[in-house]
Amino acid sequence: MIEFIGSLAGILTTVSFFPQVLKTIKSKSAGDFSTAWIVMMTTGVFFWMIYGYYISSIPVFLANVVTLGCMSILTWIKFFGSKDDQSVSNQSDGVGNSERSN
């Protein structure tokens, strides 16, 4: 039962990125994502993948290979591919709150 809960947790937190990636690819909008979240999460998932490899845990390794793929897509859209939020997101990351421009 306990291993089932762990597997369910791993599957949910990994698969959860699929609809997010689809939505972000479709909307080309990533302004609401914090740059720090994207960078730290992607780096952290990379280290989880390395950790999974060294402890020979296929679930940890595979789950994080998949999540790293998803995070890489979100990272790319955040930095290079978002249509309107690029300038705004930098402002709202740094200074105060800023209205969205169309």
Place this chain on the structure above:
Amino acid sequence: MIEFIGSLAGILTTVSFFPQVLKTIKSKSAGDFSTAWIVMMTTGVFFWMIYGYYISSIPVFLANVVTLGCMSILTWIKFFGSKDDQSVSNQSDGVGNSERSN
């Protein structure tokens, strides 16, 4: 060294949510988050917390208690607290791409 990599991964993927929560609280905008991501991620993190408890792993348990707190805030803002994207985000979740209204 391997345990260090695992701890680093855990800390990064947990702490990464702090700047995201701060940004979302400040901007009150969660339209770019996929509803499915938020629901599945929050549920998955909840199960990771339960799993950590049952395997008596304090790092797994604590990391996911913290992440669950962060995800709960993002969930609340997505469903109840976001200022302008609520209607738009439902549209872009369901139908095609839609322009943001100011």
